[in-house]
Amino acid sequence: MSYTYPTTVPESASDPDPSDPHYQPSRRDFFVIATGAFAAVGAVAFVWPFVDQMNPDASALALASIEVDVSAMEPGQSITVVWRGKPVFIRYRTDEEIAAAKDTQLSELKDPVARNDNLEAGAPATDENRAAAGHEAFLVMVGICTHLGCVPLGEAGDYNGWFCPCHGSVYDTAGRIRHGPAPENLLVPPLTFADDTTIKIG
Amino acid sequence: MQGTSEYTPRTGIERWIDKRMPLPRLMYDSFVSYPIPRNLNYAYAFGGILSVMLISQILTGVVLAMHYAANSEIAFTSVEHIMRDVNYGWLLRYLHMNGSSMFFLAVYVHIFRGLYYGSYKSPREIQWLLGVVLFLLMMATAFMGYVLPWGQMSFWAATVITNLFSAIPLVGDAIRTWLWGGFSVGDPTLNRFFSLHYLLPFMIAGVVILHVWAFHVTGQTNPTGVEPKSRRDVVPFTPHATMKDAVALVAFFLVFAWFVFYMPNYLGHPDNYVEANPLVTPPHIVPEWYFLPFYAILRAIPSKLGGVIALGLSVVVLFLVPWLDTSKVLSAAYRPLYRIFFWVFVVVCIGLGYIGAMPPEGGYIIAGQLLTAYYFIHFFIILPLLGFIETPKPRPASITEAVLGRPDEPGEPATPAGATAMPERRG
Numbered sequence: 001m002s003y004t005y006p007t008t009v010p011e012s013a014s015d016p017d018p019s020d021p022h023y024q025p026s027r028r029d030f031f032v033i034a035t036g037a038f039a040a041v042g043a044v045a046f047v048w049p050f051v052d053q054m055n056p057d058a059s060a061l062a063l064a065s066i067e068v069d070v071s072a073m074e075p076g077q078s079i080t081v082v083w084r085g086k087p088v089f090i091r092y093r094t095d096e097e098i099a100a101a102k103d104t105q106l107s108e109l110k111d112p113v114a115r116n117d118n119l120e121a122g123a124p125a126t127d128e129n130r131a132a133a134g135h136e137a138f139l140v141m142v143g144i145c146t147h148l149g150c151v152p153l154g155e156a157g158d159y160n161g162w163f164c165p166c167h168g169s170v171y172d173t174a175g176r177i178r179h180g181p182a183p184e185n186l187l188v189p190p191l192t193f194a195d196d197t198t199i200k201i202g
Numbered sequence: 203m204q205g206t207s208e209y210t211p212r213t214g215i216e217r218w219i220d221k222r223m224p225l226p227r228l229m230y231d232s233f234v235s236y237p238i239p240r241n242l243n244y245a246y247a248f249g250g251i252l253s254v255m256l257i258s259q260i261l262t263g264v265v266l267a268m269h270y271a272a273n274s275e276i277a278f279t280s281v282e283h284i285m286r287d288v289n290y291g292w293l294l295r296y297l298h299m300n301g302s303s304m305f306f307l308a309v310y311v312h313i314f315r316g317l318y319y320g321s322y323k324s325p326r327e328i329q330w331l332l333g334v335v336l337f338l339l340m341m342a343t344a345f346m347g348y349v350l351p352w353g354q355m356s357f358w359a360a361t362v363i364t365n366l367f368s369a370i371p372l373v374g375d376a377i378r379t380w381l382w383g384g385f386s387v388g389d390p391t392l393n394r395f396f397s398l399h400y401l402l403p404f405m406i407a408g409v410v411i412l413h414v415w416a417f418h419v420t421g422q423t424n425p426t427g428v429e430p431k432s433r434r435d436v437v438p439f440t441p442h443a444t445m446k447d448a449v450a451l452v453a454f455f456l457v458f459a460w461f462v463f464y465m466p467n468y469l470g471h472p473d474n475y476v477e478a479n480p481l482v483t484p485p486h487i488v489p490e491w492y493f494l495p496f497y498a499i500l501r502a503i504p505s506k507l508g509g510v511i512a513l514g515l516s517v518v519v520l521f522l523v524p525w526l527d528t529s530k531v532l533s534a535a536y537r538p539l540y541r542i543f544f545w546v547f548v549v550v551c552i553g554l555g556y557i558g559a560m561p562p563e564g565g566y567i568i569a570g571q572l573l574t575a576y577y578f579i580h581f582f583i584i585l586p587l588l589g590f591i592e593t594p595k596p597r598p599a600s601i602t603e604a605v606l607g608r609p610d611e612p613g614e615p616a617t618p619a620g621a622t623a624m625p626e627r628r629g
Contacts, residue, residue, distance in 0.1 A: 051380075054394065060384040080481055085386040087481045143481075144386075147506055149365040150358065150483040165485045166362060167501055168562040183506045 065202025067194060070138070078154050080143060083201050087143035087151055088189060089162075090199065093173060098136060100159070101127040101174035109185075110177045116188040125185055130174040132191060132199070140191050140199060141175045147182035162186070208235035232418055237436035238443050239424035241605050245319075246422070247450030248312040250443075254451060255305045256410065260403050262298040263347075270350065272396035274389040277352035278477040296466040302344050303469045304458045306492035309337060317523070318544055320532030321423045327524040329416035334520045336409050341493070341517075343402040346395040348490060353474030358487050360387045360395070366500075369510040386480060426604045427532030428597055434610060435601040486561060494558030495551050501562050502574035512574065519581045526581055528589025531597070539592045547580045 017023065068081050070090060078091040093101075106112050106124055113122060114129035123129045132138040145152050150166035157163030158179075159172035169180030176185040194200045209230040211217040220227055269288050271280040284291035313333070316322060322330035349360045364381045368374040383390030421430065430436045461468065469491060473484045489497050499516045503509040519526075534541040550573050557570040598604035 054380050054383055054390075056379060056382075056384045057390070060388075060390070082481065085384060085388055085480060147365075148362040149368075150362065150487070151481060152483075153485075165483060166358075166487050181501075181504055181506055181509060 065200055068199045068201065069197060070199055071197035075137065081201070083142075083189065088201060089139070089141050089143040089154065089175075089186075091139045091154070093131075093137050093139055097160070097173035098127065098131075101130070101172060101176075104172065104174075104176075108178075110179065111183065111185050113185070114188070115185040117190045118188065125174075125176050127174050130176065130185070130188060132193065135193060138199070139173075139175060140188060140201065141186040142189055143186070145169055145182055146177065146184040146186065147180070152186075207231050232414075232439075233444070234438065234440040236418065236439040237430070238422055238439055239430055239601050240435060240437045240442075241424050241426060241601050242422065242443065242446070243425055244446070244450050245311070245315040246424075246443075247447045248308050248315065250447035251308045251451055251454050252305070252312060253410065255301060255308055256403065256406060259298065259301050259305060260407075262294050262301060263400070263403065265294055266298055267400060270396075272350065272393050274352060274392050274478070277350065277392060281351045293462075296462045300458065300461045300466060300469065302347065303461070303490070303492065304454070305340065306344070308454070309340060310492070313337070313520075314548060317547075318534045319423050319425060320427055320527070320529075320534070322524040323527065323530075323532050324524075326417070326420050326423065329413060329420065330524055331521060332409055332413040332416060334517075336406060336413060337520070338517065339402055339406045339409065343399060343406065344490070344492070346399040346402070349392065349395045350399060351474060352392060352478045354476045354478055354482075354484050355471045355474040355487065357387060357478035357480065358483055359489060360391060362487070364391070366510050366513070369507045371507070388480075423532055424601060425533060425535060426598055426601055427536065428599075428601055428604070431600050432602070432610070488559055491555065491559075494556075495554035496558070498554040498558035498570045499574045499577065501558070502567070502570040512578075516577060519578070523581065523585070526585045528586050529592065529594070530589075531594040533597075536595045536597050537588070537592060538595060540588050543580065543584050543588065547577075550576050550580070 066081065066083050068079075068090060070079075070092070073079065073090075073092045075092050076094045078089060080087045080089055082088070104127075106126065109125055112125050114125045116123060116129055118133065119129055128136065130139065132140055143151050145164040145166065147164065147167055147169050150164050152162035152164040152169070152171060154162055157170040159170060161173045161178075162171040162175065163169070164171075164180065164182065167181050169182035170178050171182075171186060172178050174185075175188075177183070189201050191199055191201045207227055207230075209220075209224075209227040211220045211226070216226060219225070266284065269280065269284045269291060271277060281295070284295050286292075288294075316330065316333070345359070345363060349356045364378055364387065367381060368378040370377060379385065381391070382388065383394065424430075471488070471490075473487075476484075488494065496513055496516055500509045500513040503512045529537060529540065531537050534544050554570070554573045554577065557566055557573060560566040562570075600610050602610040
């Protein structure tokens, strides 16, 4: 190591001169560098509380699941409920809508993955994998366009499914993206049927 | 601010201060004796107008904050409270909300002025870069301010813009949640936006000081693009620039006042007088007019990540302009081809603004894509190429020659008394 100027003040004339080509780093050089490095790491570590305070707080994380009574719903009706501050669509689909969704080949889909939190990650986006398990007439989805987060309009668009008014994404009767800028199908949240007419979301 | 100072303290107090903290000297040298080219036109008045608009926005904003509540339960009501109950609240709010539009109007004229007269060229690159930083800070401030009234447009603008970050691969969703402080736009989002909306204007003021400092080192450009060469090419800042800026400011304030008093909501959107509802997106959401061209670019790309990249690039490309333009000639007045392409570019930007306001369907999509393509072609192909194929017109030997229309004769009387340090004597 060679220095062009001393990093520490020599205490006496007998101290090594850092500009000497044969100079060996001293114990004091080690302390100076170690202290500086420790201070730098400490300063960086102290940034974290200032960053992390912006993440969801304990009250936001403590959101419970919800139960929805669907006994009053008739085929062709939809309701929107709020789960974790987001709209969730529950649609009691008509036979024509189910048939249209089933007739669609996977190769026609922009996103061939089910996006269903109740299934494993790579499950194909068939109508069975999109509809509520055991209740294929019920379609339950987070009502947030996967493009930039607007709420799509129901029974609209070229496939009579959902249409996002913000940037023109079109979803079919199984909530699958068919065209427009959205990259993914509408998300199916974790759900179970508590009984035949009660859906538990979350 | 280097070189010879023209400041002479006249009283004992001035001398006492000057020895200890020469702020009066700095102000005198920067805004009184500072030499400016004698041929500056009204396009050069917008820097001064922008400074006044910044002060105006800070003043009205500070008093609005005395009555506003950054809580999603009562934010909307508190804005109506300002409009109906607070003394002159309607005036202060209309000044602030139309003030942001006037601020952007002025900054766009200022930026296009810079593009026309080559204000970004050597040695003024840093000044230009600082200007683009200011523009970005302005955009962030305006966006967060728009969220505060917590109307439908506020809420959905916040949702769409924060969702842009979710397009980033891998960490996008985590960044979006971090920005929100929850799983959707909500009370934590509103609170932090208010905090930052109050902070950023002061950061803008800080960068404005650097921006002004930079042009006091290099000197201003001028419509000829020829640097001042003698005392006859310059006049002192005060009274010449001060008075000309004041005249421009009065005209500008006429337009401002017309909006504030006669059509205060013309530039806004009626949906923002409906309280935010997370379950219903308004059928047609558009940003404020000053973001429309960028919104059109976002929508032109039929892919989420692609659209976000194009949007980012459309602003970031301004940082590259000093190096994309290969011509050494500053002023478009002497660049016959660039001058045409400049005005085509202005029309394309206005066209993008129009497309941004239209629904994303049919011919509007195709027109938006063509205009977006041209926007980038202008910067990445036309600007670099023009420097090589264009033959500039002969430029005048000096500013004075351009002003008088004949060669400058050194025997003529110099500029009025008070004309100051010659530019070549400054750093």
